[in-house]
Amino acid sequence: STTRVYNFTIRSTNVRRLCNSKSLVAVNGRYPGPVIFANQGDRLLINVTNNGPYNITMHWHGIRQLFSCWADGPAYVTQCPIQPGGSYLYNYTIVRQSGTLFYHAHETWLRATVHGAMVVFPTSGEPYPFVFPKEEHIIILGEWWNANVEDVETQALLTGGGPALSDAYTINGLPGPLYNCSANDVYKLRVQPNKVYLLRIINAALNIELFFSVANHNITVVETDGDYTKPYSTTSIMITPGQTTNVLLTTDQPVGRYYMGASPYMSAMNVPFRMTPTLAILEYAGSNASSTPVMPNFPQSNDTAFVTTFSTSLRSLANAQHPEPVPQTITSNFFLTVGLGAKPCDANFGCQGPNGSKFTASVSNISFVLPSVSVLQAYFFNISNVFSPDFPAQPLNVFDYTGNPPSNITPLRGTRAAVIPFNASVQMVLQDTSILGVENHPIHLHGFSFYIVGQGFGNFNNSAAAAFNLVDPPRRNTVAVPVGGWAAIRFWADNPGVWYMHCHLEIHTSWGLATTFIVQNGPGNQTLPPPPPDLPQC
Numbered sequence: 337s338t339t340r341v342y343n344f345t346i347r348s349t350n351v352r353r354l355c356n357s358k359s360l361v362a363v364n365g366r367y368p369g370p371v372i373f374a375n376q377g378d379r380l381l382i383n384v385t386n387n388g389p390y391n392i393t394m395h396w397h398g399i400r401q402l403f404s405c406w407a408d409g410p411a412y413v414t415q416c417p418i419q420p421g422g423s424y425l426y427n428y429t430i431v432r433q434s435g436t437l438f439y440h441a442h443e444t445w446l447r448a449t450v451h452g453a454m455v456v457f458p459t460s461g462e463p464y465p466f467v468f469p470k471e472e473h474i475i476i477l478g479e480w481w482n483a484n485v486e487d488v489e490t491q492a493l494l495t496g497g498g499p500a501l502s503d504a505y506t507i508n509g510l511p512g513p514l515y516n517c518s519a520n521d522v523y524k525l526r527v528q529p530n531k532v533y534l535l536r537i538i539n540a541a542l543n544i545e546l547f548f549s550v551a552n553h554n555i556t557v558v559e560t561d562g563d564y565t566k567p568y569s570t571t572s573i574m575i576t577p578g579q580t581t582n583v584l585l586t587t588d589q590p591v592g593r594y595y596m597g598a599s600p601y602m603s604a605m606n607v608p609f610r611m612t613p614t615l616a617i618l619e620y621a622g623s624n625a626s627s628t629p630v631m632p633n634f635p636q637s638n639d640t641a642f643v644t645t646f647s648t649s650l651r652s653l654a655n656a657q658h659p660e661p662v663p664q665t666i667t668s669n670f671f672l673t674v675g676l677g678a679k680p681c682d683a684n685f686g687c688q689g690p691n692g693s694k695f696t697a698s699v700s701n702i703s704f705v706l707p708s709v710s711v712l713q714a715y716f717f718n719i720s721n722v723f724s725p726d727f728p729a730q731p732l733n734v735f736d737y738t739g740n741p742p743s744n745i746t747p748l749r750g751t752r753a754a755v756i757p758f759n760a761s762v763q764m765v766l767q768d769t770s771i772l773g774v775e776n777h778p779i780h781l782h783g784f785s786f787y788i789v790g791q792g793f794g795n796f797n798n799s800a801a802a803a804f805n806l807v808d809p810p811r812r813n814t815v816a817v818p819v820g821g822w823a824a825i826r827f828w829a830d831n832p833g834v835w836y837m838h839c840h841l842e843i844h845t846s847w848g849l850a851t852t853f854i855v856q857n858g859p860g861n862q863t864l865p866p867p868p869p870d871l872p873q874c
Protein backbone atom coordinates (compact mmCIF):
# COMPACT_ATOMS: atom_id res chain seq x y z
CA SER A 337 0.00 0.00 0.00
CA THR A 338 1.04 3.53 -0.65
CA THR A 339 -0.05 7.13 -0.14
CA ARG A 340 -1.74 8.82 -3.06
CA VAL A 341 -2.11 12.56 -3.29
CA TYR A 342 -4.81 14.25 -5.31
CA ASN A 343 -5.40 17.97 -5.68
CA PHE A 344 -9.01 18.89 -6.33
CA THR A 345 -9.73 22.49 -7.16
CA ILE A 346 -13.43 23.24 -7.18
CA ARG A 347 -14.19 26.00 -9.63
CA SER A 348 -16.67 27.23 -12.19
CA THR A 349 -16.23 26.21 -15.77
CA ASN A 350 -18.26 26.70 -18.93
CA VAL A 351 -19.89 23.61 -20.40
CA ARG A 352 -22.15 23.43 -23.45
CA ARG A 353 -24.88 20.80 -23.83
CA LEU A 354 -28.20 20.81 -25.73
CA CYS A 355 -27.10 24.05 -27.46
CA ASN A 356 -26.98 25.74 -24.11
CA SER A 357 -23.81 27.05 -22.47
CA LYS A 358 -23.65 27.48 -18.78
CA SER A 359 -21.19 27.97 -15.99
CA LEU A 360 -21.14 25.01 -13.64
CA VAL A 361 -19.08 24.01 -10.64
CA ALA A 362 -16.71 21.10 -11.26
CA VAL A 363 -13.54 19.43 -10.00
CA ASN A 364 -10.44 20.78 -11.78
CA GLY A 365 -12.76 22.18 -14.46
CA ARG A 366 -13.83 18.69 -15.52
CA TYR A 367 -17.38 17.37 -15.83
CA PRO A 368 -17.57 14.58 -14.76
CA GLY A 369 -14.54 14.95 -12.53
CA PRO A 370 -11.22 13.07 -12.70
CA VAL A 371 -11.09 9.40 -11.70
CA ILE A 372 -9.46 8.47 -8.40
CA PHE A 373 -7.47 5.23 -8.70
CA ALA A 374 -6.20 3.45 -5.61
CA ASN A 375 -5.45 0.05 -4.18
CA GLN A 376 -7.05 -1.48 -1.15
CA GLY A 377 -5.01 -0.40 1.86
CA ASP A 378 -3.81 2.86 0.32
CA ARG A 379 -3.92 6.13 2.16
CA LEU A 380 -5.56 8.93 0.19
CA LEU A 381 -4.67 12.57 0.72
CA ILE A 382 -7.11 14.63 -1.27
CA ASN A 383 -6.62 18.31 -0.93
CA VAL A 384 -9.88 20.05 -1.82
CA THR A 385 -9.56 23.77 -2.51
CA ASN A 386 -12.74 25.69 -3.01
CA ASN A 387 -12.30 28.33 -5.71
CA GLY A 388 -15.97 28.16 -6.62
CA PRO A 389 -18.81 30.48 -5.65
CA TYR A 390 -20.56 28.16 -3.15
CA ASN A 391 -19.79 26.44 0.13
CA ILE A 392 -18.88 22.83 -0.59
CA THR A 393 -17.85 19.52 0.96
CA MET A 394 -16.75 16.24 -0.65
CA HIS A 395 -18.00 12.76 0.16
CA TRP A 396 -16.33 9.48 -0.84
CA HIS A 397 -19.48 7.49 -1.37
CA GLY A 398 -19.13 3.91 -0.15
CA ILE A 399 -15.71 4.37 1.44
CA ARG A 400 -16.29 3.07 4.93
CA GLN A 401 -14.04 5.64 6.61
CA LEU A 402 -13.06 3.26 9.41
CA PHE A 403 -11.99 5.48 12.31
CA SER A 404 -11.88 8.45 9.92
CA CYS A 405 -15.38 9.91 10.16
CA TRP A 406 -13.89 13.43 9.91
CA ALA A 407 -13.14 12.70 6.24
CA ASP A 408 -16.63 11.47 5.36
CA GLY A 409 -17.92 14.83 4.19
CA PRO A 410 -21.68 15.39 4.48
CA ALA A 411 -22.15 19.09 5.24
CA TYR A 412 -23.32 19.84 8.80
CA VAL A 413 -23.16 16.12 9.65
CA THR A 414 -19.41 15.42 9.82
CA GLN A 415 -18.00 18.83 8.96
CA CYS A 416 -18.78 22.44 8.28
CA PRO A 417 -18.53 23.35 4.59
CA ILE A 418 -15.34 24.52 2.92
CA GLN A 419 -16.10 28.13 2.22
CA PRO A 420 -15.04 29.88 -1.00
CA GLY A 421 -11.31 30.45 -0.71
CA GLY A 422 -10.90 27.68 1.86
CA SER A 423 -9.48 24.19 1.65
CA TYR A 424 -9.55 20.91 3.55
CA LEU A 425 -7.33 17.84 3.33
CA TYR A 426 -9.40 14.66 3.21
CA ASN A 427 -7.08 12.06 4.75
CA TYR A 428 -8.16 8.44 5.00
CA THR A 429 -7.12 4.85 4.44
CA ILE A 430 -9.13 2.42 2.33
CA VAL A 431 -9.47 -0.49 4.73
CA ARG A 432 -10.60 -3.98 3.62
CA GLN A 433 -12.62 -2.86 0.61
CA SER A 434 -12.21 -2.48 -3.12
CA GLY A 435 -14.33 -2.01 -6.20
CA THR A 436 -16.16 0.76 -7.99
CA LEU A 437 -17.32 3.67 -5.87
CA PHE A 438 -17.60 7.38 -6.55
CA TYR A 439 -17.09 10.72 -4.95
CA HIS A 440 -19.46 13.66 -4.98
CA ALA A 441 -20.07 17.02 -3.39
CA HIS A 442 -22.25 16.73 -0.29
CA GLU A 443 -23.66 20.22 0.13
CA THR A 444 -26.97 21.32 -1.46
CA TRP A 445 -27.25 20.00 -5.03
CA LEU A 446 -23.65 20.55 -6.11
CA ARG A 447 -23.17 16.84 -6.66
CA ALA A 448 -25.07 17.21 -9.95
CA THR A 449 -21.82 18.40 -11.50
CA VAL A 450 -19.21 17.76 -8.81
CA HIS A 451 -18.70 14.01 -9.02
CA GLY A 452 -16.37 11.38 -10.41
CA ALA A 453 -15.49 7.70 -10.26
CA MET A 454 -13.34 6.00 -7.65
CA VAL A 455 -11.73 2.74 -8.69
CA VAL A 456 -10.18 0.74 -5.87
CA PHE A 457 -8.24 -2.34 -6.98
CA PRO A 458 -7.86 -5.29 -4.61
CA THR A 459 -4.58 -5.74 -2.77
CA SER A 460 -2.08 -6.96 -5.36
CA GLY A 461 -2.05 -10.72 -5.62
CA GLU A 462 -5.63 -11.12 -4.46
CA PRO A 463 -7.46 -12.85 -7.31
CA TYR A 464 -10.77 -11.65 -8.70
CA PRO A 465 -13.64 -14.12 -8.40
CA PHE A 466 -14.07 -13.91 -12.18
CA VAL A 467 -11.66 -13.68 -15.08
CA PHE A 468 -10.72 -10.02 -14.99
CA PRO A 469 -11.06 -8.55 -18.47
CA LYS A 470 -8.17 -6.79 -20.16
CA GLU A 471 -10.27 -3.67 -20.67
CA GLU A 472 -12.50 -1.81 -18.28
CA HIS A 473 -14.56 1.31 -18.79
CA ILE A 474 -16.38 3.73 -16.53
CA ILE A 475 -20.01 4.58 -17.26
CA ILE A 476 -21.26 7.47 -15.12
CA LEU A 477 -24.97 8.11 -15.43
CA GLY A 478 -26.08 11.63 -14.61
CA GLU A 479 -28.58 14.39 -15.17
CA TRP A 480 -28.11 17.70 -16.97
CA TRP A 481 -30.03 20.88 -16.27
CA ASN A 482 -29.82 23.86 -18.61
CA ALA A 483 -30.53 26.01 -15.54
CA ASN A 484 -28.18 26.48 -12.60
CA VAL A 485 -28.79 23.40 -10.46
CA GLU A 486 -28.47 25.37 -7.21
CA ASP A 487 -31.32 27.56 -8.43
CA VAL A 488 -33.44 24.48 -9.21
CA GLU A 489 -33.15 23.35 -5.60
CA THR A 490 -33.77 26.80 -4.15
CA GLN A 491 -36.80 27.25 -6.36
CA ALA A 492 -38.29 23.91 -5.32
CA LEU A 493 -37.81 24.64 -1.62
CA LEU A 494 -39.23 28.16 -1.85
CA THR A 495 -42.32 27.23 -3.78
CA GLY A 496 -42.85 23.97 -1.91
CA GLY A 497 -43.44 22.05 -5.13
CA GLY A 498 -41.52 19.35 -6.96
CA PRO A 499 -38.24 20.42 -8.60
CA ALA A 500 -37.88 21.28 -12.27
CA LEU A 501 -37.03 18.12 -14.19
CA SER A 502 -33.54 17.79 -15.59
CA ASP A 503 -33.25 18.50 -19.32
CA ALA A 504 -31.39 15.28 -20.11
CA TYR A 505 -29.98 12.11 -18.67
CA THR A 506 -26.31 11.65 -19.46
CA ILE A 507 -23.60 9.01 -19.89
CA ASN A 508 -20.18 10.28 -18.93
CA GLY A 509 -21.61 13.79 -19.16
CA LEU A 510 -23.09 13.33 -22.66
CA PRO A 511 -26.86 13.18 -23.34
CA GLY A 512 -26.70 11.18 -26.56
CA PRO A 513 -28.62 11.46 -29.83
CA LEU A 514 -32.26 11.48 -28.66
CA TYR A 515 -32.10 15.01 -27.24
CA ASN A 516 -32.32 18.27 -29.11
CA CYS A 517 -29.09 19.54 -30.50
CA SER A 518 -27.13 16.63 -29.06
CA ALA A 519 -26.36 14.43 -32.07
CA ASN A 520 -22.62 14.75 -31.53
CA ASP A 521 -22.60 14.59 -27.75
CA VAL A 522 -22.56 10.81 -27.71
CA TYR A 523 -20.19 8.67 -25.69
CA LYS A 524 -18.70 5.93 -27.88
CA LEU A 525 -17.16 2.68 -26.65
CA ARG A 526 -15.09 0.91 -29.32
CA VAL A 527 -14.77 -2.83 -28.81
CA GLN A 528 -13.25 -5.88 -30.49
CA PRO A 529 -15.51 -8.83 -31.25
CA ASN A 530 -15.47 -11.85 -28.94
CA LYS A 531 -13.90 -10.19 -25.95
CA VAL A 532 -15.06 -9.49 -22.43
CA TYR A 533 -15.21 -5.95 -21.02
CA LEU A 534 -15.78 -4.74 -17.49
CA LEU A 535 -18.17 -1.80 -17.21
CA ARG A 536 -18.08 0.13 -13.97
CA ILE A 537 -21.54 1.71 -13.90
CA ILE A 538 -22.26 4.54 -11.48
CA ASN A 539 -25.58 6.32 -11.01
CA ALA A 540 -24.63 9.89 -10.14
CA ALA A 541 -28.02 11.31 -11.18
CA LEU A 542 -29.76 13.48 -8.59
CA ASN A 543 -33.34 12.41 -8.75
CA ILE A 544 -33.90 9.40 -10.99
CA GLU A 545 -33.50 5.63 -10.73
CA LEU A 546 -32.41 4.14 -14.02
CA PHE A 547 -32.37 0.96 -16.06
CA PHE A 548 -29.16 0.28 -17.97
CA SER A 549 -29.23 -2.00 -21.00
CA VAL A 550 -27.11 -2.84 -24.04
CA ALA A 551 -28.95 -3.68 -27.27
CA ASN A 552 -28.86 -7.41 -28.09
CA HIS A 553 -26.35 -8.16 -25.31
CA ASN A 554 -26.86 -9.70 -21.92
CA ILE A 555 -24.72 -8.29 -19.14
CA THR A 556 -23.42 -10.14 -16.09
CA VAL A 557 -23.41 -8.40 -12.71
CA VAL A 558 -20.27 -9.26 -10.69
CA GLU A 559 -20.16 -6.47 -8.09
CA THR A 560 -22.59 -4.06 -6.46
CA ASP A 561 -21.54 -1.03 -4.41
CA GLY A 562 -17.98 -2.35 -4.14
CA ASP A 563 -18.77 -5.88 -3.00
CA TYR A 564 -18.63 -8.95 -5.21
CA THR A 565 -21.76 -10.81 -6.20
CA LYS A 566 -22.28 -14.26 -7.62
CA PRO A 567 -22.36 -13.70 -11.39
CA TYR A 568 -25.89 -12.78 -12.44
CA SER A 569 -26.72 -12.56 -16.12
CA THR A 570 -29.54 -10.22 -17.11
CA THR A 571 -30.93 -8.16 -19.97
CA SER A 572 -30.89 -4.94 -17.86
CA ILE A 573 -29.94 -3.70 -14.46
CA MET A 574 -31.74 -1.19 -12.27
CA ILE A 575 -29.40 1.24 -10.57
CA THR A 576 -30.49 3.91 -8.12
CA PRO A 577 -28.69 7.17 -7.41
CA GLY A 578 -25.87 6.22 -5.05
CA GLN A 579 -25.46 2.70 -6.39
CA THR A 580 -22.59 1.33 -8.45
CA THR A 581 -22.67 -1.92 -10.42
CA ASN A 582 -19.86 -3.74 -12.20
CA VAL A 583 -20.97 -5.83 -15.15
CA LEU A 584 -19.17 -8.00 -17.66
CA LEU A 585 -20.09 -7.45 -21.29
CA THR A 586 -19.16 -10.11 -23.85
CA THR A 587 -19.01 -8.87 -27.43
CA ASP A 588 -20.57 -12.00 -28.86
CA GLN A 589 -22.97 -10.40 -31.34
CA PRO A 590 -22.49 -9.81 -35.07
CA VAL A 591 -20.04 -7.01 -35.87
CA GLY A 592 -22.08 -3.84 -35.83
CA ARG A 593 -23.16 -0.85 -33.81
CA TYR A 594 -25.39 -1.11 -30.77
CA TYR A 595 -26.80 1.51 -28.47
CA MET A 596 -26.42 1.09 -24.75
CA GLY A 597 -28.02 3.46 -22.34
CA ALA A 598 -30.17 4.35 -19.42
CA SER A 599 -33.91 4.80 -19.21
CA PRO A 600 -35.92 5.86 -16.15
CA TYR A 601 -37.49 3.60 -13.55
CA MET A 602 -40.33 5.58 -11.96
CA SER A 603 -42.11 3.60 -9.27
CA ALA A 604 -44.46 6.39 -8.16
CA MET A 605 -47.80 7.21 -9.73
CA ASN A 606 -48.44 10.78 -10.88
CA VAL A 607 -44.86 11.94 -10.38
CA PRO A 608 -43.61 13.68 -13.53
CA PHE A 609 -40.33 12.48 -15.01
CA ARG A 610 -38.42 12.69 -18.27
CA MET A 611 -38.89 9.60 -20.41
CA THR A 612 -36.20 10.06 -23.09
CA PRO A 613 -33.29 7.64 -22.53
CA THR A 614 -29.66 8.64 -22.73
CA LEU A 615 -27.72 6.56 -25.25
CA ALA A 616 -24.09 5.74 -25.96
CA ILE A 617 -22.73 3.70 -28.86
CA LEU A 618 -21.08 0.31 -28.54
CA GLU A 619 -19.10 0.10 -31.76
CA TYR A 620 -17.51 -3.17 -32.87
CA ALA A 621 -14.24 -2.90 -34.79
CA GLY A 622 -15.00 -3.39 -38.47
CA SER A 623 -18.54 -2.04 -38.29
CA ASN A 624 -19.87 0.54 -40.70
CA ALA A 625 -19.46 3.86 -38.89
CA SER A 626 -22.52 5.35 -40.59
CA SER A 627 -24.89 2.48 -39.81
CA THR A 628 -27.73 3.16 -37.41
CA PRO A 629 -27.09 1.41 -34.08
CA VAL A 630 -29.59 -1.11 -32.73
CA MET A 631 -31.84 0.21 -29.95
CA PRO A 632 -31.98 -1.60 -26.61
CA ASN A 633 -35.25 -2.88 -25.16
CA PHE A 634 -35.48 -1.06 -21.87
CA PRO A 635 -37.94 -2.32 -19.27
CA GLN A 636 -41.09 -0.19 -19.03
CA SER A 637 -40.60 2.83 -16.77
CA ASN A 638 -43.01 1.35 -14.19
CA ASP A 639 -41.75 -2.24 -14.35
CA THR A 640 -41.52 -2.92 -10.62
CA ALA A 641 -41.80 -6.67 -11.29
CA PHE A 642 -38.52 -6.52 -13.23
CA VAL A 643 -36.89 -4.50 -10.45
CA THR A 644 -38.03 -6.99 -7.82
CA THR A 645 -36.67 -9.97 -9.75
CA PHE A 646 -33.40 -8.14 -10.32
CA SER A 647 -32.90 -7.00 -6.70
CA THR A 648 -33.88 -10.33 -5.17
CA SER A 649 -31.61 -12.29 -7.53
CA LEU A 650 -28.38 -10.65 -6.36
CA ARG A 651 -26.26 -12.70 -3.94
CA SER A 652 -22.92 -12.04 -2.34
CA LEU A 653 -20.12 -14.55 -2.98
CA ALA A 654 -20.07 -16.04 0.54
CA ASN A 655 -17.28 -18.51 -0.11
CA ALA A 656 -14.05 -19.45 1.68
CA GLN A 657 -12.08 -16.56 0.12
CA HIS A 658 -14.94 -14.11 0.70
CA PRO A 659 -16.75 -15.08 3.90
CA GLU A 660 -19.77 -12.95 4.72
CA PRO A 661 -20.13 -12.21 8.45
CA VAL A 662 -23.88 -11.61 8.31
CA PRO A 663 -25.15 -10.80 11.83
CA GLN A 664 -27.23 -13.79 12.88
CA THR A 665 -28.64 -12.31 16.07
CA ILE A 666 -29.50 -8.66 16.63
CA THR A 667 -28.59 -6.38 19.51
CA SER A 668 -29.83 -3.04 18.05
CA ASN A 669 -33.11 -3.23 16.20
CA PHE A 670 -34.63 -0.29 14.29
CA PHE A 671 -37.89 0.04 12.46
CA LEU A 672 -37.74 3.19 10.36
CA THR A 673 -40.39 4.58 8.06
CA VAL A 674 -39.30 6.48 4.97
CA GLY A 675 -41.62 8.62 2.96
CA LEU A 676 -42.97 11.94 1.81
CA GLY A 677 -45.46 14.21 3.50
CA ALA A 678 -46.71 17.76 3.41
CA LYS A 679 -46.34 20.76 5.67
CA PRO A 680 -48.10 24.11 5.84
CA CYS A 681 -46.62 26.70 3.53
CA ASP A 682 -45.33 30.06 4.67
CA ALA A 683 -47.42 32.84 3.21
CA ASN A 684 -44.48 34.80 1.80
CA PHE A 685 -43.64 32.16 -0.73
CA GLY A 686 -45.50 29.80 -3.01
CA CYS A 687 -47.55 26.81 -1.97
CA GLN A 688 -47.06 24.59 -4.98
CA GLY A 689 -46.99 21.32 -3.06
CA PRO A 690 -49.92 18.96 -2.53
CA ASN A 691 -53.25 20.76 -1.82
CA GLY A 692 -51.73 24.15 -1.24
CA SER A 693 -49.00 22.90 1.07
CA LYS A 694 -45.27 22.30 0.76
CA PHE A 695 -43.62 18.96 0.19
CA THR A 696 -41.63 17.54 3.03
CA ALA A 697 -40.15 14.12 3.82
CA SER A 698 -39.07 12.27 6.91
CA VAL A 699 -37.65 9.19 8.57
CA SER A 700 -40.06 7.83 11.19
CA ASN A 701 -42.07 11.04 10.86
CA ILE A 702 -39.13 13.26 11.83
CA SER A 703 -37.97 15.58 9.08
CA PHE A 704 -34.22 16.13 9.38
CA VAL A 705 -33.06 19.70 9.83
CA LEU A 706 -29.40 20.45 9.09
CA PRO A 707 -27.84 22.12 12.14
CA SER A 708 -25.56 25.17 12.02
CA VAL A 709 -22.50 23.26 13.24
CA SER A 710 -21.82 19.64 12.32
CA VAL A 711 -23.39 16.90 14.43
CA LEU A 712 -19.97 15.22 14.65
CA GLN A 713 -18.30 18.32 16.05
CA ALA A 714 -21.17 18.80 18.49
CA TYR A 715 -20.89 15.16 19.60
CA PHE A 716 -17.11 15.11 19.85
CA PHE A 717 -16.81 18.45 21.68
CA ASN A 718 -20.02 18.18 23.69
CA ILE A 719 -21.62 21.25 22.17
CA SER A 720 -25.22 21.37 23.37
CA ASN A 721 -28.35 22.38 21.47
CA VAL A 722 -27.09 21.12 18.12
CA PHE A 723 -28.81 17.74 18.06
CA SER A 724 -30.70 15.49 20.42
CA PRO A 725 -29.54 11.87 20.83
CA ASP A 726 -33.10 10.54 21.01
CA PHE A 727 -33.98 9.40 17.52
CA PRO A 728 -36.55 6.66 18.20
CA ALA A 729 -35.87 3.01 17.37
CA GLN A 730 -39.55 2.64 16.47
CA PRO A 731 -41.83 5.25 14.88
CA LEU A 732 -43.67 7.48 17.33
CA ASN A 733 -46.92 6.94 15.44
CA VAL A 734 -47.94 3.46 14.50
CA PHE A 735 -50.38 3.31 11.58
CA ASP A 736 -51.10 1.28 8.48
CA TYR A 737 -47.94 2.43 6.67
CA THR A 738 -48.97 1.35 3.21
CA GLY A 739 -52.72 1.74 3.60
CA ASN A 740 -54.87 4.85 3.83
CA PRO A 741 -52.74 7.76 5.03
CA PRO A 742 -53.33 9.11 8.55
CA SER A 743 -55.14 12.45 8.81
CA ASN A 744 -52.13 14.36 10.11
CA ILE A 745 -49.36 14.07 7.57
CA THR A 746 -47.15 16.87 8.90
CA PRO A 747 -43.98 15.39 10.38
CA LEU A 748 -42.05 16.75 13.33
CA ARG A 749 -38.87 18.62 12.47
CA GLY A 750 -35.56 18.28 14.20
CA THR A 751 -31.93 17.22 14.28
CA ARG A 752 -31.79 13.92 16.07
CA ALA A 753 -29.40 10.99 16.28
CA ALA A 754 -29.90 7.40 17.40
CA VAL A 755 -27.04 6.12 19.54
CA ILE A 756 -25.68 2.64 18.78
CA PRO A 757 -23.16 0.83 21.02
CA PHE A 758 -19.82 -0.13 19.48
CA ASN A 759 -19.91 -3.52 17.74
CA ALA A 760 -23.67 -3.86 18.06
CA SER A 761 -25.20 -6.16 15.49
CA VAL A 762 -27.74 -3.84 13.93
CA GLN A 763 -30.91 -4.52 12.02
CA MET A 764 -32.85 -1.76 10.32
CA VAL A 765 -36.18 -2.41 8.68
CA LEU A 766 -36.89 0.43 6.27
CA GLN A 767 -40.60 0.76 5.61
CA ASP A 768 -41.92 2.88 2.74
CA THR A 769 -45.06 4.84 3.60
CA SER A 770 -48.07 5.85 1.57
CA ILE A 771 -48.54 9.13 3.44
CA LEU A 772 -48.11 10.99 0.18
CA GLY A 773 -47.99 8.39 -2.56
CA VAL A 774 -45.64 5.44 -2.52
CA GLU A 775 -42.23 5.43 -4.14
CA ASN A 776 -39.05 3.38 -4.23
CA HIS A 777 -36.50 5.15 -2.02
CA PRO A 778 -32.76 4.51 -2.46
CA ILE A 779 -31.59 4.72 1.15
CA HIS A 780 -27.86 5.28 1.62
CA LEU A 781 -26.03 4.74 4.89
CA HIS A 782 -22.65 6.38 5.40
CA GLY A 783 -19.83 4.51 7.14
CA PHE A 784 -20.99 0.95 6.46
CA SER A 785 -21.81 -1.63 3.87
CA PHE A 786 -24.81 -3.59 4.98
CA TYR A 787 -26.41 -6.87 4.05
CA ILE A 788 -29.86 -6.68 2.48
CA VAL A 789 -31.35 -9.71 4.20
CA GLY A 790 -34.92 -9.33 2.99
CA GLN A 791 -37.45 -7.18 1.21
CA GLY A 792 -41.15 -7.33 0.51
CA PHE A 793 -44.33 -5.39 -0.28
CA GLY A 794 -46.92 -3.99 2.09
CA ASN A 795 -46.29 -3.54 5.81
CA PHE A 796 -43.33 -5.39 7.31
CA ASN A 797 -44.41 -8.19 9.60
CA ASN A 798 -42.00 -9.82 12.07
CA SER A 799 -42.84 -13.22 10.66
CA ALA A 800 -41.02 -12.19 7.47
CA ALA A 801 -37.75 -12.50 9.42
CA ALA A 802 -38.02 -16.28 9.19
CA ALA A 803 -37.32 -16.01 5.47
CA PHE A 804 -34.34 -13.64 5.74
CA ASN A 805 -31.26 -14.63 3.79
CA LEU A 806 -28.53 -14.80 6.44
CA VAL A 807 -26.18 -16.83 4.23
CA ASP A 808 -25.37 -14.90 1.06
CA PRO A 809 -27.35 -11.64 1.05
CA PRO A 810 -26.00 -8.90 -1.22
CA ARG A 811 -23.88 -6.31 0.52
CA ARG A 812 -24.44 -2.70 -0.48
CA ASN A 813 -24.28 0.87 0.75
CA THR A 814 -27.55 1.96 -0.90
CA VAL A 815 -30.71 -0.12 -0.77
CA ALA A 816 -33.70 0.39 -3.04
CA VAL A 817 -36.59 0.16 -0.58
CA PRO A 818 -39.41 -1.27 -2.72
CA VAL A 819 -42.31 1.00 -3.61
CA GLY A 820 -45.07 0.38 -1.06
CA GLY A 821 -42.85 -2.14 0.72
CA TRP A 822 -39.88 -2.61 2.98
CA ALA A 823 -36.27 -3.75 3.05
CA ALA A 824 -34.31 -5.17 5.99
CA ILE A 825 -30.59 -4.54 6.37
CA ARG A 826 -28.02 -5.80 8.86
CA PHE A 827 -24.47 -4.72 9.72
CA TRP A 828 -21.89 -4.60 12.51
CA ALA A 829 -21.53 -1.18 14.16
CA ASP A 830 -17.72 -1.37 14.16
CA ASN A 831 -17.05 2.20 13.07
CA PRO A 832 -17.32 4.99 15.66
CA GLY A 833 -18.62 8.36 14.51
CA VAL A 834 -21.70 10.16 13.29
CA TRP A 835 -23.16 8.58 10.20
CA TYR A 836 -25.74 10.08 7.90
CA MET A 837 -28.52 8.00 6.42
CA HIS A 838 -30.67 9.52 3.72
CA CYS A 839 -32.57 9.01 0.53
CA HIS A 840 -30.20 9.37 -2.42
CA LEU A 841 -32.95 11.04 -4.45
CA GLU A 842 -31.58 14.47 -3.71
CA ILE A 843 -34.91 16.28 -3.55
CA HIS A 844 -36.04 13.88 -0.83
CA THR A 845 -32.96 14.68 1.23
CA SER A 846 -33.64 18.38 0.72
CA TRP A 847 -37.14 17.75 2.07
CA GLY A 848 -35.74 16.00 5.16
CA LEU A 849 -35.67 12.28 4.36
CA ALA A 850 -32.56 11.77 6.48
CA THR A 851 -31.32 11.05 9.96
CA THR A 852 -28.05 10.39 11.78
CA PHE A 853 -26.64 7.51 13.80
CA ILE A 854 -23.93 7.82 16.41
CA VAL A 855 -21.78 4.76 16.85
CA GLN A 856 -19.98 4.97 20.17
CA ASN A 857 -16.27 4.44 20.67
CA GLY A 858 -14.99 0.93 21.25
CA PRO A 859 -12.41 -0.27 23.75
CA GLY A 860 -8.66 0.37 23.45
CA ASN A 861 -7.74 2.32 20.35
CA GLN A 862 -11.01 1.58 18.59
CA THR A 863 -12.02 5.18 18.99
CA LEU A 864 -12.55 8.12 16.73
CA PRO A 865 -9.40 10.29 16.85
CA PRO A 866 -9.67 14.09 17.20
CA PRO A 867 -10.34 16.11 14.04
CA PRO A 868 -7.51 17.28 11.79
CA PRO A 869 -6.40 20.86 12.49
CA ASP A 870 -7.73 22.18 9.18
CA LEU A 871 -11.30 20.94 9.73
CA PRO A 872 -13.43 23.79 8.36
CA GLN A 873 -15.29 25.87 10.92
CA CYS A 874 -18.82 27.16 10.47
Ligand code: C2O
Pocket residue numbers: 395397410440442578780782836838840
Ligand atom coordinates in the same frame (compact mmCIF):
# COMPACT_ATOMS: atom_id res chain seq x y z
CU1 C2O B 1 -23.73 9.61 -1.91
CU2 C2O B 1 -24.75 11.01 1.71
O1 C2O B 1 -24.23 10.37 -0.16
